[in-house]
Amino acid sequence: IHLATENEQYLSELPGQAGSYKETQIVEFIFLLSEKWDLDHSARYQAVELLERFMIKQVEQICMPSREDVKSREQGEGSSWSSLKHQIYDTFVLRLVSCIQLASKLSLHYNIVNSDTALKFLQSLKYSYTKQELLESELAVLKTLHFQINVSTPLVYVELLLEVLGHNGCLLPTKPLHQMCTQLLDFSYLTRNTIYDTLLKIAIENSTPSKLQVAKFLTVKEDFMLLAVGIISTSVFILNPGHWNQVVEHLNCITGITSQSILEFSYAILKHIIGSSTP
Numbered sequence: 708i709h710l711a712t713e714n715e716q717y718l719s720e721l722p723g724q725a726g727s728y729k730e731t732q733i734v735e736f737i738f739l740l741s742e743k744w745d746l747d748h749s750a751r752y753q754a755v756e757l758l759e760r761f762m763i764k765q766v767e768q769i770c771m772p773s774r775e776d777v778k779s780r781e782q783g784e785g786s787s788w789s790s791l792k793h794q795i796y797d798t799f800v801l802r803l804v805s806c807i808q809l810a811s812k813l814s815l816h817y818n819i820v821n822s823d824t825a826l827k828f829l830q831s832l833k834y835s836y837t838k839q840e841l842l843e844s845e846l847a848v849l850k851t852l853h854f855q856i857n858v859s860t861p862l863v864y865v866e867l868l869l870e871v872l873g874h875n876g877c878l879l880p881t882k883p884l885h886q887m888c889t890q891l892l893d894f895s896y897l898t899r900n901t902i903y904d905t906l907l908k909i910a911i912e913n914s915t916p917s918k919l920q921v922a923k924f925l926t927v928k929e930d931f932m933l934l935a936v937g938i939i940s941t942s943v944f945i946l947n948p949g950h951w952n953q954v955v956e957h958l959n960c961i962t963g964i965t966s967q968s969i970l971e972f973s974y975a976i977l978k979h980i981i982g983s984s985t986p
Contacts, residue, residue, distance in 0.1 A: 713859060723922075723925070724766070728759045728762045729896070737758070737806075741754065743828075747818075753814070801841070809856055822838050822841050826838060860931070868958065880947070884946060937973055
């Protein structure tokens with residue numbers, strides 16, 4: 708109930724730029740760096756969500772004052788806007804590393820990415836940051852997010868729903884199912900736009916959605932409960948297709964998400980896994 712309430716509140720306050728920093732290249736960068744530093748799956752998802760929320764707030768904070776200069780920019784004085792863009796661009800990798808560091812500290816596993824490790828990596832990319840600048844970057848992320856960094860990731864939703872399924876007597880092979888869920892969650896993060904593009908076209912029964920339909924679909928793309936349900940459903944279909952209908956019914960009862968929505972989400976994921984439109 709707590710997670711469902713948290714999810715609904717996040718969706719009700721969803722900024723229009725949500726998802727802007729979940730592009731495949733950014734997610735892949737975070738995943739590869741997390742793997743290099745031996746972080747668990749929860750830390751990598753946490754880092755993606757932290758970076759996303761931080762960047763949206765940072766851009767808002769930087770651009771708000773600049774709106775007063777709209778008139779001057781229209782008159783040809785665009786240097787201030789250009790410098791703002793460079794400010795965001797030049798610190799992006801540093802902020803990304805800081806988000807991974809913070810995520811590693813939130814993880815239940817004690818494999819924290821310390822300053823020396825982070826600096827060594829940044830130096831390998833020819834950045835000349837100091838340890839003090841690295842600490843200031845972490846603090847900048849914390850302050851921008853008002854220290855609200857322990858956000859629930861889709862993996863938390865997946866794991867809790869798996870626990871509820873088991874408690875309700877839906878007996879499934881726990882270890883391989885959890886492993887499949889994490890693999891599919893990785894896949895869904897890396898192919899996010901293509902999966903949700905397919906899901907939108909299924910929902911509106913049209914291959915060319917309008918800008919308004921795309922905008923309204925944003926809440927679906929950011930719905931962690933829907934994503935978790937879709938991931939579990941697809942994992943069960945792959946591993947134990949005989950139990951699939953029962954699991955979908957259970958998930959429907961637990962979350963209130965319709966069986967049709969679960970079916971459509973599973974189809975969208977499977978379509979891109981096998982690279983075919985065959986049902």
